[in-house]
Amino acid sequence: MTATILQYATRGLNNLEFHSQPWLRVLSFTSVTTLLLLSCVPPLHVPVRNLLRPTVVYHVERGLLRVHQAQRFEHWFLTLLFDLSSRTVSVPFYITFLPSLIWSGEAELGIRLVLLMGLCLYVGNAMKDLLSAPRPFGAQYKGNQVKLIGPTKLEANINAQEYGLPSSHTMNSLCLNFFVVHYLLDKHIVAAEWALAMYLGTAVWVAWVGLARVYMGLHTPIDIGAGALLGTLVLVFYLAVDERYEQWILTEPLAVLWQVLASIVFLRLHPKPLRHTPSYEFTTSFGGVCWGIVAGVSRQWRMYSQNTPGRFLQIIQSRAGVMALIQRVAVGFVLVIVMKPLSKQLVVKVLPLVYLVVPVRLRKLWQPPLHSLKPPKHEGIPVDEDGQPWDVAVTARFISYATIGWTVVDLSPVVFELLRLSVPNDKS
Numbered sequence: 001m002t003a004t005i006l007q008y009a010t011r012g013l014n015n016l017e018f019h020s021q022p023w024l025r026v027l028s029f030t031s032v033t034t035l036l037l038l039s040c041v042p043p044l045h046v047p048v049r050n051l052l053r054p055t056v057v058y059h060v061e062r063g064l065l066r067v068h069q070a071q072r073f074e075h076w077f078l079t080l081l082f083d084l085s086s087r088t089v090s091v092p093f094y095i096t097f098l099p100s101l102i103w104s105g106e107a108e109l110g111i112r113l114v115l116l117m118g119l120c121l122y123v124g125n126a127m128k129d130l131l132s133a134p135r136p137f138g139a140q141y142k143g144n145q146v147k148l149i150g151p152t153k154l155e156a157n158i159n160a161q162e163y164g165l166p167s168s169h170t171m172n173s174l175c176l177n178f179f180v181v182h183y184l185l186d187k188h189i190v191a192a193e194w195a196l197a198m199y200l201g202t203a204v205w206v207a208w209v210g211l212a213r214v215y216m217g218l219h220t221p222i223d224i225g226a227g228a229l230l231g232t233l234v235l236v237f238y239l240a241v242d243e244r245y246e247q248w249i250l251t252e253p254l255a256v257l258w259q260v261l262a263s264i265v266f267l268r269l270h271p272k273p274l275r276h277t278p279s280y281e282f283t284t285s286f287g288g289v290c291w292g293i294v295a296g297v298s299r300q301w302r303m304y305s306q307n308t309p310g311r312f313l314q315i316i317q318s319r320a321g322v323m324a325l326i327q328r329v330a331v332g333f334v335l336v337i338v339m340k341p342l343s344k345q346l347v348v349k350v351l352p353l354v355y356l357v358v359p360v361r362l363r364k365l366w367q368p369p370l371h372s373l374k375p376p377k378h379e380g381i382p383v384d385e386d387g388q389p390w391d392v393a394v395t396a397r398f399i400s401y402a403t404i405g406w407t408v409v410d411l412s413p414v415v416f417e418l419l420r421l422s423v424p425n426d427k428s
Contacts, residue, residue, distance in 0.1 A: 028234075049132060053133065056222070099336065105311030108246070109309070112242050115238075129369075210224035210228070250297065271369065285397060288400070331412070348396050374387050
């Protein structure tokens with residue numbers, strides 16, 4: 001009986017993965033397109049928030065019971081496990097894992113994951129700021145205050161300051177891990193039997209990450225459910241367009257221009273939250289990385305059009321290959337560590353001078369949808385906590401993170417070649 005079920009399941013994976021279902025594709029295209037269009041129509045933001053937020057807040061408050069129940073099992077070891085699990089869906093993890101993947105022979109997979117995460121972050125953060133749903137920690141439940149358990153400084157001072165719904169950790173964990181399994185199966189790197197086990201393991205992992213966020217006091221069940229639903233819709237949407245999108249980047253001469261124009265439009269029309277949160281800055285950072293990736297890949301199109309899936313497994317079969325990978329990753333991170341602050345310092349010095357000659361009327365057309373954190377100094381233009389105009393700060397952040405993306409896919413391969421750090425049979 002078990003063997004028969006496994007046979008049918010693996011046959012189904014070989015012939016028809018879940019994302020190929022027509023009804024699911026239509027649902028995902030409709031939903032994601034609607035969300036993106038909604039984020040681009042600022043006059044609708046307040047009415048939609050007024051319509052949906054009361055219902056969301058009601059369910060968040062009802063979910064405090066589940067958070068309270070989860071926190072009754074508080075234990076230092078469980079806290080450690082949940083904290084480590086949450087770190088696999090964090091900016092430091094992405095900054096180390098995704099470039100390493102690209103430099104280790106799996107450029108196609110790494111690049112597609114970066115672009116997928118960019119879409120995930122935009123949709124998720126736009127919904128967070130649109131709905132402005134509260135986090136559970138700090139709330140009172142039957143006389144007991146919901147705690148924030150085991151947060152790192154980054155978690156407490158930055159991530160926890162975002163709004164709650166949807167759960168970005170759930171959404172991003174689902175998209176990243178399910179896409180990796182799909183890619184490995186689609187490129188015949190793993191057999192269908194292994195892919196089935198990996199899909200099941202991924203589902204368990206996503207549920208575990210969601211439970212971790214509830215236990216830590218950062219989300220209620222409705223946040224987790226919304227994150228899982230949005231993640232599924234974004235994933236199905238992306239799976240339907242990723243190969244076409246990659247070909248467009250490789251063949252369209254104006255891909256870099258169109259990508260930056262799209263980024264500017266989506267960032268300018270992003271929903272403005274009820275109070276300041278770091279969500280917009282996260283979106284800006286990943287949007288910049290995506291633009292840098294597109295710029296680098298379009299310039300190095302010959303190299304990236306010859307990608308060979310599964311190269312990593314071939315490379316690590318020899319000692320020389322392993323040493324070459326270690327050297328490439330080490331040199332790559334040195335380049336990133338050097339280039340990001342250099343570009344930021346240059347941009348921070350040049351941009352204010354550029355913006356001074358731009359008429360205030362034009363500057364106000366491009367003002368990011370952010371609250372002024374200090375009294376504005378220059379004709380009502382909002383400023384950040386350092387007193388810097390938000391348009392300058394956001395543009396500087398976008399360009400400095402674009403430098404990271406460009407360094408990873410364009411500058412690094414050039415330096416690898418100059419230093420003769422090619423892996424065995426490497427075409428770069």
